[in-house]
Each structure stands twice: as C-alpha cells, then as structure tokens.
Amino acid sequence: MSRQIQDAYVVAAVRTPVGKAPRGALRTVRPDDLLVHAIRAALAQVPGLDPALIQDVVAGCAMPEGAQGLNVARIAALLAGLPQSVGGVTVNRFCASGLTAISMAADRIRVGEADVMIAAGTESMSMVPMMGFTPSVNPRVFEGDENLGIAYGMGLTAEKVAAQWHVSREDQDAFALASHQKALAAQQSGEFADEIAPIEVVAHVPDLDAQAIVTRRRTLALDEGPRADTSADALARLKPAFAAKGSVTAGNSSQTSDGAGALILVSEKILKACNLVPLARFVTFAVRGVPPEIMGIGPKEAVPAALAQAGLSQDDLGWIELNEAFAAQSLAVIRDLGLDPAKVNPLGGAIALGHPLGATGAIRAATLVHGLRRRKLKYGMVTMCVGTGMGAAGIFENL
Template sequence: AESMSHVPMSGFFFQPEPDLTQEDPDMYVSMGITAENVAEEYGVSREEQDRFALQSHERAVDAIDSGRFDEETFALDVEETLMDRGSNGRAKPETIRQSVNTDEGPRRDTSMEALSQLPSVFKKDGTVTPGNASQRSDGGAATVVMSEERVNELGVEPMARLRGFALHGVAPEVMGIGPIGAIEKVLGQTGLSKDDIGLVELNEAFAAQALAVIRETGFDEEIVNVNGGAIALGHPLGCTGAKLAATLLHEMRRRDVRYGICTMCVGGGMGAAGVIENLDA
C-alpha cells in the first residue's frame, strides 16, 4: 500500500543522506530529469509522449466502463473530515462518508490538444509534462505467493505460476530503462522468447520511459498496458508490483494468454521483471 497524499515523496523537504551524496550525488537526481534524459537518449519526442499518455487515459476509461477492473477491485467505505467555517467564523468539523469504487485518475475529457498545451516542468524546453508523467496517488494491492509444496498441503487451486524474476541495475540518471535489462534476464532465465509473451504490464512512470522500454524490448505496443497504466490510473509506488501482477493475471485469464510479464523501473537505477504463467491457458 502507498499513501502519497499523506506520506508524500520528499518534495521541497529534501534530506539526502550525507555520505551517499558525497560518494554518488547522481543517486538523488530528480525522477523527472531522468525521464528527460531517457527521452533525449532514445529520441522520444514530446508528441509521442503525449500520444502515449492519451492512449493510457483512453484505455483506462474503456476498461472502467467495460467493467474489466471489477474482478480485481472492491469498494472501500471511507470517511473524510473537513473543517467547515460557518457564518460566525468558527470552524467546525464535518465528516463526509462515501464509497470509493473507481479509480479517480483517468480523464475522460483529455485530448492531444489539451496535453500539448501543458508546459514542461522539470527542464526548460523539455518534453516531460504533468500530462505525460504518472500521477501521485494513494492505492493498495495484494497477491498471495506460496510454494507448490504449500499449495498441495493446503489444497488450494493456484491461478498462476511465477516462472521467474530478475533484477537489473542501470545508471541512476536513466533509471527508467531498467526494465530493458530485467526483461532480457528473465526471458533467459525462463527459456522463453519475446514472442512467447502475450501481455505486458509496465509501470509507466513516464511516457518517455515506457516508450523507450517498449521500443528496445521489441514488444508490440498493442499488448502493453492494454487497460491503461500509471499515467492515467496513478502510480502509488509501494503497491506497484502487486498491482501490476493482479492486473496482468486477470487480463491473461480473460484473453487465455499463457505467459505475461510485469516489469517496472525503480528510482535509483534498478529494473525488475517477472514472468507469470496462466495455469488455465
């Protein structure tokens, strides 16, 4: 679980570890700047990033309207206390109760025109904007992973098998390309090829990063983040792996896909990738 609204990233309250700052200052490079670096190094244009962002929103909205997230999500009843200042100037608490059953991030009304008007925010004359970067969100996800021995002992029916998992390190200033090496490693580890993979869930931290990974790995964009990604749905960091795995597995079962990959970049210069096998395919 991750609550980026209550426990946000460092933002303007930046407190780096002194020794690490001396030894490797690039460890603290802004995530937005890493996306700018990737866009420049891999030739990802502003228009391409905006197009990818629009696609993320369109796919997410379609998935919500079609009920494709219903199997993997459930509603939460929440309370929010607001301070209402009355006519006498005194503030009094007001509690609002509501049921949250749909992701708030996807924008139905966005367009290429709207996205193109947003300014770059990390670099003068850059290409990374609030529209083609992932959202800071609250969220949670859960998966249950156990050994085959434990499965047999409990008599439960597994949905899938984790065929392999790999990590890969890259330079911190281009941390977004970490999945490229991780995917190569996990395919080698499992004896599979790119052509064996029917679906991919990629964390979509930035459109520039996602497009660079898709191009370098050679996956068809049509099988990547088919229900939208973090640009539309949000990117609560701590639940990324579990969320990607849950979304991937449910879509694999819908499409009768045997093998899928979930993969992500990690701030600081790491990539992770796992191959999931659908046992019903």
C-alpha cells in the first residue's frame, strides 16, 4: 500500500547543560539518566500530548557501551516513565548520531508509519572514553594506503585538513576565541534559556571532620565549557596536541563533554488533534562520504546535497549550526562552501560549548529551532563532520 509523504513537525526541543569531561559537574551522572532528564523535559513542553501516543524513541550514542550500552534508548524510555508500549532504538553515526536519530524519527512520520516520535542523543565522555573501552581496528585497514585513514585519530585528520586547505594556526586560534566570546555573550543574554533544562546533580562525599557521608546538591543550568579567561595570547601559548609541528591544539579543538538532548516530532494529524504549536518543520537530511583521513571536510559534500534535496540555496539559510570538531575543519568548510561567517554558530560552537559526541546533533538542533524562532528566521541547518569520513546535514524550517 502506497503512502503519501507527510510533514514531520518539531513540537519540543530541549537539552541538558553540557558538562566538561572528565572532571565536570556531570561526571557522575549516568548517560541514561541524562537522557531520562532530556526526555522528561521535552514531554513537559507539550503537556497536551498523551505519552501513550509515542511509538518509538530513537537515540544517538557514539560509544554505545558501558553505562550507555544495552540499548540506552529503550532503557531511558522506561526509566523516564514512558508507557511500556513505547519502543527504543539506539543508533550510531559517531558525531552525527543525534542528527541521524532526528532524521530517522522524522522519516517514520513522513512515510506514515508513526505519528509521534522522540529523537534524542546522549553521551558521557566522563564514563565512556573516546573510542570506547576496548577499540579494535580491523587489521585489513593496515594492509595498504587505501583504508589507512580509518585508523587515524581525529586530531591527525584535522591536521591534514589544515594543511590541505591552508588554515593557519593564527586563524584557528582566532576562530576558537570567537567561539568562546559568542558563547559567553549568549549565556549572559539568556539565549539558551528556552532550550536548556537545568539538572540537579547529587553527590555523596565524605566529611572527615564529621566522619560521615554528606549529600551535596547543586543545579547546573549553563554549559560549563565557555571560558571568560580565554585570550589570544593564552591560545597561542598552547602546544600542538596531535603533531609535533602541527597547528591543532587543545584550545582550538572541541571539548570532551557530557550531555543529552531530546526532540518530540509529530504528524500534522497530531498537531490538530492535540492543539500543539510546532517549533519547526523537519525539511530534509543528507549524508555523504569523504576520504577518512580528511573526515573534517565532510560537510562540504553533505550541505549542498541537503540543500538540493530541499530545493534551497545557501542564501536561504538564516542560521547554520556547524559543529566545531576542530577550528581547522570548521574554517575549511566555511571557506570551501563560501558560508557567511555571520550565520555560522552565532551563539558559539563546540570549541566553547562542548561536544558530547552522539548527543551533539540533538543538542545543536534544539539550539537551532529555538534560535530561528527568537530571531524570526525561516530556514536553518545543523551540520557536522563524522569520523571515518562522512558529513551530515539536516535542515529545519521555522513556521
């Protein structure tokens, strides 16, 4: 039976604050609990929606093992109190896992197989390290040069992009400084208030004087990453982190982080039946591959593909969330595509705000849909590079 393609609408978009890994405020909060918090906060944005209408939870996670293994999407759905009838599936496209989850959830609605979906992402880089606990690369990768880039560390791929696209150390550091400055200004002006669901962190610590374990509580309401003490001089003093004579440093790279985000997508039928106000319409998603050794340039292929699918031009985009895996690759993409820097990451990016891998797509989507509404912009895009050589891009429309 053929089905007519229908639209998928975002009716809720929230995220946790992003904590610094591995010693930040969220280091002891399990990633499934971060996802529970995001799901509950998303549901709170649409009190008129019966949770029993939700068909599935699609959650991105880049390292789905340890505390975020065992199908974290289904576990979080149950722990969040959703009906047992709601399914859950965890997807992994590394840094684009959260954005891929949104696309998959939207597609279920667009082809008429679902009316209400939750799309999300979660990652604790404090509890599960980059590459996971026991990484194992296929030995065939090392048999020749063709696939050797699969084994490259992300920092080395950034160095290769910097060299091939002639991105200087000075430009990388200036880009990083601007990311912090924009993020700090956004925090001070309350730009993130609509999207962040503050989270209470409970810690049990020893009190040696009282010879007892005491409970301490604090509420984290802002991202921990932006640094007011960052300066051009401080960034310039940092040594290369991945190559002895390189230009990529800890200061012009994204921060390892902990966090989660969740969006609720519905069909037009549910919009009308539940009298919901859409935040945005999901327009399209595209993914394209590039050589693994220059994975950071991936968006330069994915962005034009997504725009072509949507019948849009770059000029139609009012806001672009370009994930700042590294300043080197961000600048290379901006220059290669001729993106307007004023439209790229107006509230700062991952260099300042953090990059909790599989959660980032959902987090940045929440930033985008609320930002489009505040600034009365029509179209926006979330895009990122992806490990092993991919780029992903998703477009949203403010209604």
